[in-house]
Amino acid sequence: MNNLIQLRHTLHQFPEVALEEYQTAERIKAFFAPLYPDFVIDKLGGTGLAFVFRGEKSGRRLLFRCELDALPIEDLKSSDHQSQIPGKGHLCGHDGHMAIICGLGERLAQNRPESGEVVLLFQPAEETGDGAKAVLEDERFAEIRPDAAFALHNLPGYPLHQVVVRKGTFAAGSTGMTIYLTGKTSHSAHPEAGLNPAQVLARLIQKLPELPKQVENFALLTLIHADLGSLAFGTSAGKASLSLTLRAFDQDQLEHLIELVKSSAIKEASNEGIKVEFGFVERFAVSKNDPALYPIVAQAARDLSLPITEKSDPFRWSEDFGLFSQVCPSFLFGLGAGENSPQLHEGTYDFPDELIETGVNVFERIVREGI
Incomplete structure (x- = not known):
C-alpha cells in the first residue's frame, strides 16, 4: 500500500x-x-x-x-x-x-x-x-x-x-437557484418614476423558506445570497437577485419544489410589474x-x-x-x-x-x- x-x-x-x-x-x-x-x-x-x-x-x-x-x-x-x-x-x-x-x-x-x-x-x-x-x-x-x-x-x-x-x-438531490428581478432605475428623489424590486425581494425572502412545507417528506430551502441595486445614493434600485439552495430526498419532490419557487417568484414580481428570470447551478440528482x-x-x-x-x-x-x-x-x-x-x-x-x-x-x- x-x-x-x-x-x-x-x-x-x-x-x-x-x-x-x-x-x-x-x-x-x-x-x-x-x-x-x-x-x-x-x-x-x-x-x-x-x-x-x-x-x-x-x-x-x-x-x-x-x-x-x-x-x-x-x-x-x-x-x-x-x-x-x-x-x-x-x-x-x-x-x-x-x-x-x-x-x-x-x-x-x-x-x-x-x-x-x-x-x-x-x-x-x-x-x-x-x-x-x-x-x-x-x-x-x-x-x-x-x-x-x-x-x-x-x-x-x-x-x-x-x-x-x-x-x-x-443522499439528497440539490440545486443552486438564482432569481433575477429587473425593474427600472430612477432618481432616488423620484422613486415613483422607476420600478424598484426591493419589496418583491423582501417578500420572497420571507415567503420562500416556507415552501418546503408544501412538499411531501423532506425538502429544504436555504437562502444563500441577496443583492439589490448598487451603492449609489442618488439612484433607486432597478435590479435585484436572490440565490438559494434547494434540497429533497426524492427527485420528483425536488422538481416540485423548484416549480413552487418559480410560481411564487412570478406571482410576486408580476404584481409589481417586475420582470423575473431564473438561473441554475450545481445541479445534483x-x-x-x-x-x-x-x-x-x-x-x-x-x-x-x-x-x-x-x-x-x-x-x-x-x-x-x-x-x-x-x-x-x-x-x-x-x-x-x-x-x-x-x-x-x-x-x-x-x-x-x-x-x-x-x-x-x-x-x-x-x-x-x-x-
Whole structure:
C-alpha cells in the first residue's frame, strides 16, 4: 500500500479544481500504464478517464467511480504532503478515493475477473455537479455503459473503517437557484418614476423558506445570497437577485419544489410589474441505491469483518454520483473516516491513509460478488 499512499500524497500536494484536472489525469494515466488495462478511454467528459479490465468469458459489466477534482479551499493542515497550490485543496477526500480505485486497478491487473468486465472511472467536476452529466453525455460512454455502478465516500464522524449503507435514497438531490428581478432605475428623489424590486425581494425572502412545507417528506430551502441595486445614493434600485439552495430526498419532490419557487417568484414580481428570470447551478440528482445491490455490498463488508451501520435517514448533502442511478442500477456507500476527523470541506481535513486498503478490499470483494 505504500505506493498508493505516496500517490495520494502527491495528488494531495497538487490539487486541481473542477474542469481543470489535466495534471491529475496525467498522473492517473501514468499509474495505469504498467497495469495494461484492456481498454482505455481518455478525456471522457472533459478530463475523465476510464480503464477497462476484461475477463475471458462474457458477463456483467461493473463500474467503479471516483472523482478527480479538488476544492477551491485553502489546505490548512501542516503535513509533508500539504497542498502546494494556494487556495486549493483535496478537502473532500477525492485524493483518497482515486488511490482506492488505483489500488483496485492493481488487483485486477494481477487477477482479472473470470468473466465480465470491470470499468474504473475517474470522473471530473464532481464538486460542481457538472462531471457526471458530461461523462454520461459523452458518446463514448456507450462503450462502457455498466450493468451496475458503485462508488464510496469517506465519512468523518463515523468510526474508522465502518461501512455505512442504506437502501433507496442515500443522499439528497440539490440545486443552486438564482432569481433575477429587473425593474427600472430612477432618481432616488423620484422613486415613483422607476420600478424598484426591493419589496418583491423582501417578500420572497420571507415567503420562500416556507415552501418546503408544501412538499411531501423532506425538502429544504436555504437562502444563500441577496443583492439589490448598487451603492449609489442618488439612484433607486432597478435590479435585484436572490440565490438559494434547494434540497429533497426524492427527485420528483425536488422538481416540485423548484416549480413552487418559480410560481411564487412570478406571482410576486408580476404584481409589481417586475420582470423575473431564473438561473441554475450545481445541479445534483438524488443518489438512489438499488436495493438489489445492497446484499452485494453488505456481504463484501461481512467477508472482511468490517462493522456495518444502516443509516436511518438519507444524508442531506449531495453527490454527483446520483446521476448514474438514473441510467443504471447504482449503489453509493460510506466508509467511516474517524469520529474525531475534521468534517469534509474544512481546511484541516485530510483523508486517512489507512482507509485506502479498506476501500480497495471492499471494492475487490464487490467485483467477485457482483460480476
